[in-house]
Amino acid sequence: MAIDEGEATGWQESNSATFVDNGRIYTPDRDTIARTFVDCIPAHRDGAFCGVEIGHGQGWLMDAILGQYPNARCRDRAARIARGAVRPALVPAGG
Secondary structure: OOOOOOOOOOOOHHHHHHHHHOHHHHOOOHHHHHHHHHHHOOOOOOOOOEEEEOOOOOOHHHHHHHHHOOOOEEEEOOOHHHHHHHHHHHHHHOO
């Protein structure tokens, strides 16, 4: 199928903004999901490790991990607008 030249292709920054704004709709029960991931991490609460957030979004999973593992460090590869939404949440965790 041909794409019109005027039609946007791929993921745009405006898509990221919409995804962040509607995150709880796209990922229902995210608090339970975050607890499940945090509980599966094979580290002691005071252990130091590094993780990589590779998803798009506001960084709620990264925030949950850093909240439970204060010596952990996470790097993110999210879209620019999503990183801007994440930074204020990470300040208390040293992000």
